[in-house]
Amino acid sequence: MKGLFGNGKVIAALVVPGIAVMVFSLVVPIGFSVYYGLTDWAGFGKFHMIGLANYRDIITADPVFWRALMNALILMVVTICIQNPAAFALAAVLSHLSSRFSRALRTVYFVPAVLSLVVITKLWVSIFNPTYGILNKLLHVIGFTGVNISWLSNPHTALGSVLWIILWQGFGWALLFYYTGLMTVPKEIEEAARVDGAGWFQAYSRIIIPFMFPVISAVLVIDVISSLRQMEMIFLSTEGGPGFLTQFVSVYLYQKAFVAGAYGYGNALSVLFVVVAVGLTLVVQQVLRRNDDAQ
Amino acid sequence: MKKLFIVALALCIASGLWAQTTTLKMADPHPDRTNGWGAVIEQINAEFKAANPGVEIVTESYPDQPFQQKIKIYATAKQLPDVFKYWSFSTLLKPLVDGGFVMELNKADFAKYGYVPGSLESNVWGGKLYGIPVSADFWVIYYNKKLFKDAGATVPTTVEDLMGLAPKFKAKGIIPIVTDGKDAWPLSITYDVLCERVNGDFSRQQAALDRKAKFTDPDFVEGARQYVKFIQSGLFADDLMVSDYGASRNLFGQGKAAMYIMGPWEMGLATDSNFSDEFRANVDAFKFPVLKNGKGKADDLEAWFGGNYVISSASKYRDLDLKYLKYYAQRFPGLAWEKGAAFPAQKVTARDSDTPVAKTLLKILADAKTTSGTTTIDRSTPQFKEDHQNFIRELSSALITPEEFCKKIEASADKASKQN
Numbered sequence: 001m002k003g004l005f006g007n008g009k010v011i012a013a014l015v016v017p018g019i020a021v022m023v024f025s026l027v028v029p030i031g032f033s034v035y036y037g038l039t040d041w042a043g044f045g046k047f048h049m050i051g052l053a054n055y056r057d058i059i060t061a062d063p064v065f066w067r068a069l070m071n072a073l074i075l076m077v078v079t080i081c082i083q084n085p086a087a088f089a090l091a092a093v094l095s096h097l098s099s100r101f102s103r104a105l106r107t108v109y110f111v112p113a114v115l116s117l118v119v120i121t122k123l124w125v126s127i128f129n130p131t132y133g134i135l136n137k138l139l140h141v142i143g144f145t146g147v148n149i150s151w152l153s154n155p156h157t158a159l160g161s162v163l164w165i166i167l168w169q170g171f172g173w174a175l176l177f178y179y180t181g182l183m184t185v186p187k188e189i190e191e192a193a194r195v196d197g198a199g200w201f202q203a204y205s206r207i208i209i210p211f212m213f214p215v216i217s218a219v220l221v222i223d224v225i226s227s228l229r230q231m232e233m234i235f236l237s238t239e240g241g242p243g244f245l246t247q248f249v250s251v252y253l254y255q256k257a258f259v260a261g262a263y264g265y266g267n268a269l270s271v272l273f274v275v276v277a278v279g280l281t282l283v284v285q286q287v288l289r290r291n292d293d294a295q
Numbered sequence: 296m297k298k299l300f301i302v303a304l305a306l307c308i309a310s311g312l313w314a315q316t317t318t319l320k321m322a323d324p325h326p327d328r329t330n331g332w333g334a335v336i337e338q339i340n341a342e343f344k345a346a347n348p349g350v351e352i353v354t355e356s357y358p359d360q361p362f363q364q365k366i367k368i369y370a371t372a373k374q375l376p377d378v379f380k381y382w383s384f385s386t387l388l389k390p391l392v393d394g395g396f397v398m399e400l401n402k403a404d405f406a407k408y409g410y411v412p413g414s415l416e417s418n419v420w421g422g423k424l425y426g427i428p429v430s431a432d433f434w435v436i437y438y439n440k441k442l443f444k445d446a447g448a449t450v451p452t453t454v455e456d457l458m459g460l461a462p463k464f465k466a467k468g469i470i471p472i473v474t475d476g477k478d479a480w481p482l483s484i485t486y487d488v489l490c491e492r493v494n495g496d497f498s499r500q501q502a503a504l505d506r507k508a509k510f511t512d513p514d515f516v517e518g519a520r521q522y523v524k525f526i527q528s529g530l531f532a533d534d535l536m537v538s539d540y541g542a543s544r545n546l547f548g549q550g551k552a553a554m555y556i557m558g559p560w561e562m563g564l565a566t567d568s569n570f571s572d573e574f575r576a577n578v579d580a581f582k583f584p585v586l587k588n589g590k591g592k593a594d595d596l597e598a599w600f601g602g603n604y605v606i607s608s609a610s611k612y613r614d615l616d617l618k619y620l621k622y623y624a625q626r627f628p629g630l631a632w633e634k635g636a637a638f639p640a641q642k643v644t645a646r647d648s649d650t651p652v653a654k655t656l657l658k659i660l661a662d663a664k665t666t667s668g669t670t671t672i673d674r675s676t677p678q679f680k681e682d683h684q685n686f687i688r689e690l691s692s693a694l695i696t697p698e699e700f701c702k703k704i705e706a707s708a709d710k711a712s713k714q715n
Contacts, residue, residue: 042677044370045394130533131470153536155692239477242536242692244685258364261390261677263371 030274037268042261054268065269068240068249069276075163075248076227080220083167087174092204094175095182106179113172121236124165128152153242162246166233170226174219181215182208217288224284228277249273317612318351319619323380324362331563331636339626343619350615358540360478363387370396377610378619383417383426383603384673386680391605392420398606398613400424400620408624414640417600417669426603427624428640430560433598433666434484435659437547437555437564437652440577442469446553450581452593454492454521457584458528460553465529470552473543476535479684481556482526482691483672488583488597489525490518495590497597497667503705504675506712510705511698519690519697521586526691530554536692550574559638559660560602565650566635580655582662596663599670600640675711682707 005011037054041047058065090109094102112120127135128151139147151161185208193203209216231250234240240247240255253273257266321340325333333356340352355376357365363382369375375396381387391397402415402424411431418426436457438450446467451457464471474481491497494514502508503515532538538546547555548570555561564570565578582593604623606616628639635650638660645657672680683704690700 042390043367044396045390125537129537148533150533150537153534153692155694238537241688243689243694245694255681258367259677260681261367261386 039264041264043263091178110172320376322376326356375607409642426605430602442553461529472554473552474556475540477539492591500671598666679711
């Protein structure tokens with residue numbers, strides 16, 4: 001066996017398919033994007049090399065790009081600071097309930113994660129509709145009769161409404177991760193802490209959460225990535241509007257490339273997007289690794 | 296046994312050859328194949344297949360906006376359908392022409408099909424014909440006569456009177472006007488019309504695109520102010536900016552809205568079996584009203600020849616495609632008019648059996664003293680169109696002022712003029 005893995009040809013035969021898949025699915029498309037990002041190509045027909053003009057325009061004269069990035073950051077912060085603690089707290093409660101009751105509740109909470117994103121988005125677009133949506137009707141029932149908010153097109157409520165749909169849809173996943181993580185915490189450790197006089201807060205803050213740090217790290221990295229790559233839900237609900245208030249980079253680069261016919265510009269956007277996404281993910285991983293080492 | 300096997304094999308191969316079919320790939324933006332335009336296309340396809348044994352037609356259909364994006368993606372991937380419906384605009388057809396994606400047609404082949412003067416020319420780029428026009432498009436307001444009667448409303452002749460109708464319909468729980476606000480192009484066209492109602496001159500938009508005028512000139516700013524008044528007058532539902540084509544059309548067809556701003560391609564509302572008999576009997580249309588203090592007249596019509604049919608230059612069956620296009624040109628106007636599906640770009644004969652809305656649309660077109668030609672958003676680059684639609688969305692949501700809107704349009708037009 002040792003001789004087999006010492007053979008260069010065998011190693012190459014095992015490694016090359018994986019590398020080839022990586023190259024053709026990742027490196028080549030990014031390479032094409034870098035190339036076309038240097039052009040004024042409309043998606044078809046002739047084009048000219050324009051150097052770094054697209055990148056310069058995006059960075060110095062495109063407020064929509066920065067708005068889209070800001071929205072991704074807001075989503076990231078809201079996901080990490082609101083969705084995650086809520087999901088963790090609920091998972092902790094569920095882990096102490098009877099298994100039958102806990103299973104029933106977990107199923108209910110996980111339903112949004114199972115449903116198609118199209119169904120969920122259309123559902124919430126209907127709920128938020130100012131004319132026939134149930135949300136305004138409920139507000140009328142509880143006494144806010146004069147309230148008639150167009151949740152997804154009002155500049156003051158659009159981003160919040162969109163973020164709510166995203167958080168609602170992703171809550172089940174976060175809950176599932178945390179619940180599974182909590183189930184892996186040995187009961188003896190928690191019991192030993194209790195015997196030593198630790199309250200629930202100390203047990204969680206000193207024992208359980210540090211024990212679950214790998215799970216939390218994984219969830220945070222997933223949150224960062226999913227915040228950046230938001231596309232379908234925005235596309236199906238607001239398409240980035242009103243104005244650009246709910247715009248996200250993936251939707252924006254699609255609109256630029258395939259609606260506005262600025263394929264070169266769209267590619268430049270995608271390259272910058274990759275740089276930002278990879279950079280941010282590396283920073284988060286670095287921070288998490290340091291925390292992990294410290295613990 | 297061996298001989299028998301060879302004979303059987305030969306028969307199999309021969310029957311396979313005899314049964315060989317030619318499949319034409321087609322695409323259009325009419326997903327409903329049982330009503331309106333989609334049903335007309337299905338009938339033409341069935342007749343064409345019956346007249347040409349061995350020909351199969353496979354059609355892809357999506358609503359307008361996804362369809363346009365799909366065609367651009369197909370063009371990028373060099374997978375365009377053999378024959379497809381598209382639009383003659385500089386933003387849509389011209390990039391395909393420039394890229395060599397659509398086949399040049401012989402104008403003489405189509406001259407005999409009774410096209411309205413100027414309609415074939417709308418598909419000419421660089422002196423060559425690249426598509427056949429299929430529809431005459433103009434901007435009108437459809438209305439539900441019964442809802443008007445119930446609300447004690449009369450057909451308005453001025454924008455001010457139109458805005459005055461909002462409380463009457465709202466008191467009855469009816470949305471006064473709907474349109475496709477999500478896709479924004481109807482809003483951009485409405486802004487075009489209001490600018491003309493201010494300055495009485497359709498050529499001003501082209502002058503601004505040609506950099507002989509500015510979109511920040513007083514008439515355009517006044518047009519934007521009138522637009523904001525119009526949008527914020529209470530005529531539209533609060534969900535205007537998220538209400539898409541299908542949603543707005545359905546609200547009107549289901550009697551939830553009294554008026555619907557759209558083009559004559561929606562004349563099929565009067566024959567659409569998805570809606571009630573009462574609605575179909577009561578749908579009619581009127582001219583876009585004038586501004587009390589504006590220079591524009593009611594018979595100045597925002598009208599253009601948008602929809603067309605083109606052949607992919609990469610098609611393997613170009614002769615057959617051309618044969619289909621000629622058959623389409625021959626059959627479409629009669630069938631479309633008979634079924635009330637569309638307003639053809641070819642001469643049609645009015646009949647007593649025409650729906651009231653069809654008769655009204657014919658009269659509106661006949662009354663027109665001046666027409667606009669292609670709408671502003673489709674006269675420049677795709678980026679200008681996208682900008683215009685984004686800025687009108689911002690203006691409609693009160694995120695920018697009319698003055699800021701005009702400055703943004705001006706900057707985009709300036710950029711576009713340097714690209715052209």
